[in-house]
Amino acid sequence: MNNNIPVIAIDGTAASGKGTMAKRLAAHLDYAYLDTGLLYRRVALTLLEKKIPPTDTEAAVQAARELDPATLGDPALRGADAGRDSSVVAAIPEVRKALHDFQREFPAKSGKRGAILDGRDIGTVIFPEAPIKFFVDAKIEVRAERRHKELAGRGEALPYEKVLEDMKIRDARDSGRDFRPMKIAEEAIIIDTTSMGPDAVFEEALKYLSSKV
Secondary structure, eight states, X not given: OGGGOOEEEEEEXXXXXXXXXXXXXXXXXXXXXXXXXXXXXXXXXXXXXXXXXXXXXXHHHHHHHTOOGGGTXXXXXXXXXXXXXXXXXXXXXXXHHHHHHHHHHHHHHHXXXXXXEEESSIIIXXXXXXXXXXXXXXXXHHHHHHHHHHHHHTTOOOOHHHHHHHHHHHHHHHHHOSSSOOOOOTTOEEEEOTTOOHHXXXXXXXXXXXXXX
16 A cells, blocks of 8 residues: 555546545545545646647646646536536546556645545556445436536536536546546445435445444
């Protein structure tokens, strides 16, 4: 493990609840937390701000290499546009390679006794040696409804049908890309949050962690 710092890897689909679960577990355990999806959203937003298409490999790689961690708190990263384009830049192998070391080095640099990272390939690529791995998912209609409400709460009034269609496209990109696709690690604990609220998801995860952390 990275400098003997324990890592919990949480992968899953968009709006499945993995981020909420990861943040609550990190607070409960006093572990560092990294939403790795924000890294790709940051790359995407940088290109959006420069009016560069997300398919521009050279510009995307440059944005990934120059990523400033201090900018990961930008509220615009949670917007629909950044979310849509993040799956485009995430499919670029050179971008994923550029962000690999950032993620690997995060636990040791965090100053905490452990770390939780959530994303699409944490348990399969970034930390395949992680002793605890989760994969969080839910039915796509439920996930789209959650994201629709989230966006509406930030003043982005997109039709539900648009959110659902964008999510289908994103799922296809995440699982269908040739380089480091999203997939379930063989030893991952699968949590289906379709009919579960945040508290129930948190308690379900704790059941698996109680004897290991």
